[in-house]
Amino acid sequence: GCAKKTEEPAKKEETKKVRVGLVFDVGGRGDKSFNDAAYAGLERAQKEFGDKIEVKYLEPSAGGENREQLLRLLAQDKYDLVFGVGFMFTDAIAKVAKDFPQTKFALIDGYVPDLKEDSNISCLLFKEHEGSFLVGAAAALKSKTGKIGFVGGMQIPLIEKFEAGYIAGAKYINPKIVVLSDYIGTTGDAFKDPVKGKELALKQIKNGADVIYHASGASGVGVIEAAASQKKLAIGVDSDQSLTAPEAQRPYILTSMLKRVDTAVFDTIKSMVENNFKGGYQEFGLKEDGVGYAVNEYNKDLIADIKPKLEEIKTKIINGEIKVPTSKKELK
Amino acid sequence: MGDIMEMLASALRMTIPVLITALGAIYSERSGVTNIGLEGMMMTGAFWGAYGALHYGPVGGFLLAIAMGMLVALIHAVVTVTYRVDQIVSGVAINILAYGLARFFSIALFGMATTSPSVNGLPKIDIPLLKNINALKPIATDISPIIILGILLVFITYWVLERTVFGLRLKAVGENPLAADTLGVKVIPYRYLGVIISGAFAGLAGAYLSIEHTHMYVEGMTQGKGFIALAAMIFGNWMPFGSFWASFLFGFAEAISMRVVQSKVIPYQFIKMIPYLLTLLVLAGVVRKAQPPASVGIPYSREGD
Amino acid sequence: MEKVLELKGITKRFPGLVANDNISFDAIKGEVHALVGENGAGKSTLMKIITGLYQPDEGEMYLKGQILKLSGPRDAIKKGIGMVHQHFMLISRFNVVQNIILGHENSSGGIIDFVKARKRVEELCELYDFKLDLDAPVGDLSVGHQQRVEILKVLYRGAEILILDEPTAVLTPQEVKELFVNLIKLKQEGKTILFISHKLDEVLEISDRITVLRRGKVIGTVKAFETNKKQLAEMMVGRPVLFRLEKPEVRAGDTILEVKNLEVKGSLDRHQLNKLSLAVRAGEIYGIAGVEGNGQRELVEAIMGLLPYDGGEILIKGKSNKGLDTKAIREIGVGYIPEDRHHRGLVLPMTVWENMVLGLERNKAYSTWWKLFRDKIKALTNQKVEEYDIRLGSIELAIRNLSGGNQQKVILARELSYEPDLIIAAQPVRGLDIGAIEFVHKKLIEARNHGKAVLLISADLEEVLSLSDRVGIMYNGEIVKEFVPGELELEKIGQYMLGAHKEAGVGQ
Amino acid sequence: MNKRAKIILLQLLTPVLAILFAIALSSILIVAIGKSPLEVYQTMVEFSLGRSDSIGAILFNATPLIFSGLAVALSFKVGLFNIGVEGQYFIGAFFAAFVGFTFTGLPAFIHLPLAIFAAMLGGVLWALVPIYLKIRRGVHEVISTIMLNYIAYSLIHYFIADLFMDRNQKVPEGLGSPLIRTPHFAESALMPKLHGFLSFFGIDLPNYVYLNWFFVIGLLLAVGIYYLLWHTPFGYEIRAVGSNPKASEAAGINPNKVYFKGFLLSGAVAGLIGLSHLLSFYGYMDLDFPKNFGFNGIAVALMGNNNPFGIILAALLFGFLNRGAEGVQTFMGVPMETIVIMQGIIILSVVVAANILGRYIKRLEKKEA
Numbered sequence A: 001g002c003a004k005k006t007e008e009p010a011k012k013e014e015t016k017k018v019r020v021g022l023v024f025d026v027g028g029r030g031d032k033s034f035n036d037a038a039y040a041g042l043e044r045a046q047k048e049f050g051d052k053i054e055v056k057y058l059e060p061s062a063g064g065e066n067r068e069q070l071l072r073l074l075a076q077d078k079y080d081l082v083f084g085v086g087f088m089f090t091d092a093i094a095k096v097a098k099d100f101p102q103t104k105f106a107l108i109d110g111y112v113p114d115l116k117e118d119s120n121i122s123c124l125l126f127k128e129h130e131g132s133f134l135v136g137a138a139a140a141l142k143s144k145t146g147k148i149g150f151v152g153g154m155q156i157p158l159i160e161k162f163e164a165g166y167i168a169g170a171k172y173i174n175p176k177i178v179v180l181s182d183y184i185g186t187t188g189d190a191f192k193d194p195v196k197g198k199e200l201a202l203k204q205i206k207n208g209a210d211v212i213y214h215a216s217g218a219s220g221v222g223v224i225e226a227a228a229s230q231k232k233l234a235i236g237v238d239s240d241q242s243l244t245a246p247e248a249q250r251p252y253i254l255t256s257m258l259k260r261v262d263t264a265v266f267d268t269i270k271s272m273v274e275n276n277f278k279g280g281y282q283e284f285g286l287k288e289d290g291v292g293y294a295v296n297e298y299n300k301d302l303i304a305d306i307k308p309k310l311e312e313i314k315t316k317i318i319n320g321e322i323k324v325p326t327s328k329k330e331l332k
Numbered sequence B: 001m002g003d004i005m006e007m008l009a010s011a012l013r014m015t016i017p018v019l020i021t022a023l024g025a026i027y028s029e030r031s032g033v034t035n036i037g038l039e040g041m042m043m044t045g046a047f048w049g050a051y052g053a054l055h056y057g058p059v060g061g062f063l064l065a066i067a068m069g070m071l072v073a074l075i076h077a078v079v080t081v082t083y084r085v086d087q088i089v090s091g092v093a094i095n096i097l098a099y100g101l102a103r104f105f106s107i108a109l110f111g112m113a114t115t116s117p118s119v120n121g122l123p124k125i126d127i128p129l130l131k132n133i134n135a136l137k138p139i140a141t142d143i144s145p146i147i148i149l150g151i152l153l154v155f156i157t158y159w160v161l162e163r164t165v166f167g168l169r170l171k172a173v174g175e176n177p178l179a180a181d182t183l184g185v186k187v188i189p190y191r192y193l194g195v196i197i198s199g200a201f202a203g204l205a206g207a208y209l210s211i212e213h214t215h216m217y218v219e220g221m222t223q224g225k226g227f228i229a230l231a232a233m234i235f236g237n238w239m240p241f242g243s244f245w246a247s248f249l250f251g252f253a254e255a256i257s258m259r260v261v262q263s264k265v266i267p268y269q270f271i272k273m274i275p276y277l278l279t280l281l282v283l284a285g286v287v288r289k290a291q292p293p294a295s296v297g298i299p300y301s302r303e304g305d
Numbered sequence C: 001m002e003k004v005l006e007l008k009g010i011t012k013r014f015p016g017l018v019a020n021d022n023i024s025f026d027a028i029k030g031e032v033h034a035l036v037g038e039n040g041a042g043k044s045t046l047m048k049i050i051t052g053l054y055q056p057d058e059g060e061m062y063l064k065g066q067i068l069k070l071s072g073p074r075d076a077i078k079k080g081i082g083m084v085h086q087h088f089m090l091i092s093r094f095n096v097v098q099n100i101i102l103g104h105e106n107s108s109g110g111i112i113d114f115v116k117a118r119k120r121v122e123e124l125c126e127l128y129d130f131k132l133d134l135d136a137p138v139g140d141l142s143v144g145h146q147q148r149v150e151i152l153k154v155l156y157r158g159a160e161i162l163i164l165d166e167p168t169a170v171l172t173p174q175e176v177k178e179l180f181v182n183l184i185k186l187k188q189e190g191k192t193i194l195f196i197s198h199k200l201d202e203v204l205e206i207s208d209r210i211t212v213l214r215r216g217k218v219i220g221t222v223k224a225f226e227t228n229k230k231q232l233a234e235m236m237v238g239r240p241v242l243f244r245l246e247k248p249e250v251r252a253g254d255t256i257l258e259v260k261n262l263e264v265k266g267s268l269d270r271h272q273l274n275k276l277s278l279a280v281r282a283g284e285i286y287g288i289a290g291v292e293g294n295g296q297r298e299l300v301e302a303i304m305g306l307l308p309y310d311g312g313e314i315l316i317k318g319k320s321n322k323g324l325d326t327k328a329i330r331e332i333g334v335g336y337i338p339e340d341r342h343h344r345g346l347v348l349p350m351t352v353w354e355n356m357v358l359g360l361e362r363n364k365a366y367s368t369w370w371k372l373f374r375d376k377i378k379a380l381t382n383q384k385v386e387e388y389d390i391r392l393g394s395i396e397l398a399i400r401n402l403s404g405g406n407q408q409k410v411i412l413a414r415e416l417s418y419e420p421d422l423i424i425a426a427q428p429v430r431g432l433d434i435g436a437i438e439f440v441h442k443k444l445i446e447a448r449n450h451g452k453a454v455l456l457i458s459a460d461l462e463e464v465l466s467l468s469d470r471v472g473i474m475y476n477g478e479i480v481k482e483f484v485p486g487e488l489e490l491e492k493i494g495q496y497m498l499g500a501h502k503e504a505g506v507g508q
Numbered sequence D: 001m002n003k004r005a006k007i008i009l010l011q012l013l014t015p016v017l018a019i020l021f022a023i024a025l026s027s028i029l030i031v032a033i034g035k036s037p038l039e040v041y042q043t044m045v046e047f048s049l050g051r052s053d054s055i056g057a058i059l060f061n062a063t064p065l066i067f068s069g070l071a072v073a074l075s076f077k078v079g080l081f082n083i084g085v086e087g088q089y090f091i092g093a094f095f096a097a098f099v100g101f102t103f104t105g106l107p108a109f110i111h112l113p114l115a116i117f118a119a120m121l122g123g124v125l126w127a128l129v130p131i132y133l134k135i136r137r138g139v140h141e142v143i144s145t146i147m148l149n150y151i152a153y154s155l156i157h158y159f160i161a162d163l164f165m166d167r168n169q170k171v172p173e174g175l176g177s178p179l180i181r182t183p184h185f186a187e188s189a190l191m192p193k194l195h196g197f198l199s200f201f202g203i204d205l206p207n208y209v210y211l212n213w214f215f216v217i218g219l220l221l222a223v224g225i226y227y228l229l230w231h232t233p234f235g236y237e238i239r240a241v242g243s244n245p246k247a248s249e250a251a252g253i254n255p256n257k258v259y260f261k262g263f264l265l266s267g268a269v270a271g272l273i274g275l276s277h278l279l280s281f282y283g284y285m286d287l288d289f290p291k292n293f294g295f296n297g298i299a300v301a302l303m304g305n306n307n308p309f310g311i312i313l314a315a316l317l318f319g320f321l322n323r324g325a326e327g328v329q330t331f332m333g334v335p336m337e338t339i340v341i342m343q344g345i346i347i348l349s350v351v352v353a354a355n356i357l358g359r360y361i362k363r364l365e366k367k368e369a
C-alpha cells in the first residue's frame, strides 16, 4: 500500500534521484559486523534522504569471483555511486572505475594507489589500530591476572593491525602484561567459525587470560560466549556487540572496538546527495570518530572507572603524543 | 594433569559433532546409500536448532533440528533410492540446496542472513561418581548432555546394528539388496530409513553446534565437519566404535593444534594443518583393508531396469 | 493328484526379448519336477516370477486352485514358496544363522534372540544332517556349504514348494548324493520340488516329471521314466546331440608347467597350499578334481601371478614366474579361463568387442600407444563370433547382455586367440547348457590335440574324468592322488576328494 | 522406426522438461519473496542470452567447470572418487602463479606454456599423495583427499600471505593494509583473450569480458579426453580397470599402475582448473582465489554422465545459471540465496528426469519385443 503512494511523486523526480548501489562482501548482509555496518549506513541514508536516493545492494556468489561483474552491472545500469564493501574489491573497483568515469565508486578498507580528489574512486580507510589501542588499554586496566587474550580470524595484515594496536595499548598501561594471541584458520571460513573461536578463548582463559578481544567476524560470537561462560570479559569488534549480544552475556562485554563503516557509508552518500563527492582517500581514525570504543547502558558501570584514562589516551593519540604501531613488526 | 584433562574436554567437544554425524552416516551407508550431503544436513540442523531453541527452548530446538535434518535426508532418499540417481551428485546438490535454504530462512525468520539471535542451551550436567575425582573434573562436570548422548549413541548404534531386527535387515540391504529382497526384506523402506536416520543424526550434530556450543547459529559454522564425519566413518570401517576413535582422533588433533604455540619454527599455517596432517599420518600408519558395505553406492531395482 | 501350483499363459518380456512366452505348466504335491532348457531358455526367469521377484506381463498363477498374486518375494514366502537361486543370495559378511533368519527373525520387540534362533537352525541342521559352522561368515564357506545354507533358508521358512535353480552345478558327487537324499526326504514329507539343471543324468535320476523350455516356450512335459537323455537333449536344442567326446590319442611332449613344492600361507580369505607339486606336459589335459575351496583358486592365481606365493617354484616352459606380473606370465604363452567369469573374466559394462581384447589391448596388432585399432578389433571379433558360434545381437552390446554360455565363449575365443602353449581352464563350463558345454570341451580337446598343455580345474568330476589324460585330486592344499581316468573307481575318487586317503609323494 | 524417433525426441525433451519442472518448483520460491516468476525468468533469459557480454561471461564461467568436470570424470572412470580436485587446483594454480611472478623477460610462447605446465605439475603432485597412500597403504582416497584439501588451503595461505606475498604494495602509513596476494605476473604469463579471434568472425566482445583461450583449451581437452578414453589403449585400460579391476588384473592389466596413472592424469587436469581465472582475470593469486570449483566439478561430471561432451553441456548450464543469477539479482532484486536454491533444484530435477526418461525408454523397448 505504502509503496504505491510514494511512487507518483518519485516519478517526477526521477532525474534528480541519486542512485546508490552497494555490493557486499561474500557472506553478505547479516554478519553482525562488517557488512551489516555498511548496510546500517545505507539504511540511515535512506531514512534521512528519503526519496532523494534510490538504493540497491547485491551479493557476490559464494566464491566471490563475480565481484567485478556485479560492480560493472550496477555501473552499466547507471548507478551514480557504487560501493564495494571490503578490501577484496580493490582491484575490481580500480578496473571498473576506469571504464565508467562518470560513475563514482567508494571502496571500504581497500587502497587504490595514486588517487586524486577528482578521481572517481574514494577509498574509505580506517585506523583500526587506534581503536584497538584503546581497547588494549582498557583490557590491561581491567585485567587482574596480568594476562589478556586476542583471537583473530585469519592471520592477514588487516587483522594483525588490530592485534598490533591492541598489544601496544595494553603494554602502554602495563609493560609486563602478557598477551595471548591466537588465530582461527587460514581461509575465509575462519570468520564464521564460532566453535573454534570459543575453544581458543576457553584455552586462553584456562591459561590465565581474563580479558579477550576478538577480531574474527562471526567467529567472535564464540569468543564472547566463552568469556561469559567463564565469567571473564570480552571485547567486541566493528559494531557495538553489547547491543546484539544476549542479555546474559552483556555483563561480560567490556566494550567493543567500533569501526564506523556505517558512518563512512552514510557520509559518502551524503556527499553525493550534496554534490560534493571527493575522490581520493577518506581517513577514519579516532580524530574523525571513525573508530572508537563503545559505551552503552550495559557497560557504562563496568567501564566507568577506566573511562577517564581511556579518554586521556584518546586525546593523546589524536594529538600525536602517542604513536600507535600499525603492524606487529613496528611493535617490536 | 589438569591441562591434559582440559585438553581432553576440549577434544571431546570437538569430537561430538563429528562423531554423531559419522554415526548417522553409518546407518545410511550400511543400508547402501552414500551420503555426501551430510554437511548440508548438519547446516540445516544448526539453523533449525537455533530457530527451534529460540521459540520452544533447547529441547524444542533439538527436535526441530532432527526433524529438518530428516526432511533434507528425505529428499536425498527420494532422489537416490526411488529415482536411483547417482548418490554423489544428489549429495552435492543437497549441500548446495541446504546452504541456500538456510540463508533463505535465516533472512525470513531472523532478518539476518548469517546469524541468529542467541539461544539458551540445555542445562549443563555433571557425571555422577566421576565428578568426585578431582583429576577428571574438566571432563565430568558442567558438560552438555549431548556429549553424553553422543557417547551413548555409539553403544546404541552398535547394539542396533548387532542385536536388532532392524539392524540386521539394514545391513543386509546394504550388503546384498537382492538377497534381502528374496527373503521379503523390503529394500526401499530400509534404505529410506537408513538415509533418514543419517539426516536425523546430522541434524542433531548441527544443532549441538548452534544450541550447545555457541548458543547461536552462524552461517557456515559446520566448517566441513560433515565431510570430516564421512572420512571418520570410512576410517572407522563403517563401524560405530571405529568411527568413535576416528572422530576422537580428529577432535584430539584439533585440540592439540589449538594448544601448539605459534613460533618462527612452526608458522601458524602449519599449526592449522595439524588435525588434517595428523589424521593423514595416522591413516598412512594404520594399514587396514577398508570393508565398505558391498552394495553401497549402487541403486537397487529388482528387475535391473 | 493335487495340483499345487499351476501356471497359465505366463509371459515375461525384457527389453528386446521375450524371456517367457505364454508358459503353462503345473506341479503336483510331492513331486520333483525338473525344468530343463538351454542357456537363456527362460528357466530362471520363470522361477523368479513364481517367487514374486519378477512380475509377469501376462498370465495367471494358481496355488492349490486359488489364484496367486504376488507383489513380492514376501508374499511368496508367506504362501510357502521358497527358492535357492542359481547365483546364491547370500550375504557374505553375515554368519550362517544371520543369513538364515534374515527377514524371519522371530524377535520380541525388535530384538533378536540369537540363542533361540541358533537353536532352531541347529535343529534343522540335525534333521537334514547338514554339518555347518554356524558362526562362520558365509563368504568363507565352501560353495557346497553355502548351498546348504540356501536350502536351510528355505526350509526355515517352512516352504511347501522348493525351487532349486541349478543346485548341483557346484557340488561334488558326494554332495549331489546327499542333496538328492534330502530332496527325496522332502518329497516324502509332501513338499513339491522344482528342480533346474543342465545335467540330464541327474534330472532323470531325481525327477518325476520334466518340462522342457526352449526360447521361452514350453516344448513339452514328460515323465522321467518314459524318456531318456537323448530325447530330452533333442527337445531342448531342437536337433540331435552327440554325447561322446572324440579324443584321439596324443603323445604328451615336454613339460610346459611345473609346480614344485608350492606353498601359500592361509588367511581369512585364502586357503593354504602345502608343498603342492604337479606337472603338465604339452599335448595333455591335466585335470584337477576336488571339492571347491581346497586351494584350487590359490593354485591358479599363483600360476597366473595374481597371488604371491611363500615357497616353492612355478616353472612355465622352464621359466620361473616368480616376480613376474600377470602380463609377463601371459606373454610366456599362458591363456587363462577364470572360474568366475563375471568377476575375473569379463568387464560386464564394456562391449563384446572390447572384451574380446581385454589384456591384449597393447598388442601391436590391435593398437599403437596412441590409437586403438577399433575396426581391426571389431573385424576380429566378428570373425570369432562366427568361429565360436557366439549368439548375440551385435558386438557393440555390453557383454552383460549376453547369456552365460555366450559370455564364456567370448572368454574362450579371447584366451585361445593368441595360441598360448598353456591353458589354465578353471570351471570352464559352469552353468552352461549342453550345447555350449559340448562346444567348450571340443575346443579344449582341439587345443590339446595341437600340442597345447591344458590344466583343467573343475568341481564337476564327470567333466574332469571325461576330458583329462591325467587327473590329480586336490585336498586341503595338496594333490593327494594322481591317476589316469579309468584307473580308479568313482567311490574311491570321492573318498580322496573328501580327504579320507592320502598318497605320499604324488605329483613329483 | 516410429518408436526410435519417439525415443530420440524424448531424449532431447528430457532436459527441457527437467528444467521446466525445476522452474515450476522455483516459482514457488520466487512468489514467496514477492516477485513475479514470469518476469524473473524472462529477465534471466534475456539477460543471459540476449547480450554478447553475457554470452562471453557464460563461457568464461563454464571454463573452470569444464576442466574440473573432466578431472573428476577421469577419476570416476578409473574407479576412484577424487574429492581432492579442490586441493589439486589450488596447488596447481599456485604453481602457475609462482612461474608467473618469478620469471620475467621470458617470451610469452615459453612463459605461458611453462605456467600451464607448472599448474599441471602442481595438480599431479597433490594427487600423488592420495594415490600413493591408496596403493601402498590402502588409505581410502576419499579420506585422504578431504584431508589434503584442508592442508592445501593452509599451505596456499602460507605461500601467498607469508612466503611469497607481494611486499612492494604501496599502502599509506596506518591506512588500509596490503592485499594478501602474490606479486603481479609478468605480461608474458597471461593468457590472451578470445576477442581478437572472435572479431575475425564479426563477433565483438566488450573488453571487460575475460573469455580467453582456456575455454578453447577446455573444449579441446574434452575432445582429447574423449579420444583418450575411447580410442587409445590407455583409455581402454582406464575404463576396464574402472569397471572391473579384478578382471583387468586377471587379463594382465596391472590395476595399480592404471589407478596411479589415471589419478595423476586427473590431478594434472585439475591443476588447470583455476588458470582461466588466474592467468587472465586476476593476474596474481590472492587469498580470495575462487573456491569450490572442485566440488562443483563433481556435480558437473555426474550431470554430464562422466562423458566429456556431457560435461561441456553441464558446465555451460552452470555458467548460464551463474550469469543469470547476476542478472536477476541486479535487475529483479532476487537475492542470492534464492538463486542458490534454484541451482540445487535444477541439478536434482535434471538427474531425476534423466532417470525417469531412462526407465520410460526401457519400457518402450520392452513393448517393442
Ligand SMILES: Nc1ncnc2c1ncn2[C@@H]1O[C@H](COP(=O)(O)OP(=O)(O)OP(=O)(O)O)[C@@H](O)[C@H]1O
Pocket (backbone or CB within 6 Å): B303, B304, C014, C015, C017, C018, C019, C037, C038, C039, C040, C041, C042, C043, C044, C045, C046, C086, C401, C402, C403, C404, C405, C431, C433
Ligand atoms: N533382468 C533382465 N533384464 C533383461 N533381460 C533378462 C533379465 N533377466 C533375464 N534376461 C534375459 O532373459 C532370457 C532368459 O533368461 P533366464 O535367466 O531365464 O535363462 P535361463 O533359462 O535361466 O538360462 P541359464 O541356463 O543360463 O540359467 C535371457 O535371454 C536373458 O538374457
Ligand SMILES: Nc1ncnc2c1ncn2[C@@H]1O[C@H](COP(=O)(O)OP(=O)(O)OP(=O)(O)O)[C@@H](O)[C@H]1O
Pocket (backbone or CB within 6 Å): B303, B304, B305, C039, C040, C044, C086, C087, C400, C401, C402, C403, C404, C405, C430, C431, C432
Ligand atoms: N539386468 C540385466 N540386464 C540385461 N541382462 C540381464 C540382466 N540380468 C540378467 N541378465 C541376463 O540374464 C542372463 C541370465 O541371468 P542369470 O543370472 O541366470 O545368469 P546366467 O546367464 O545363467 O549366467 P551364469 O552362467 O553365470 O549362471 C544373464 O546371462 C544375462 O545375460
Ligand SMILES: [Mg+2]
Pocket (backbone or CB within 6 Å): C043, C044, C045, C086, C165
Ligand atoms: Mg538360469
Ligand SMILES: [Mg+2]
Pocket (backbone or CB within 6 Å): C039, C086, C404, C431, C432
Ligand atoms: Mg546359467
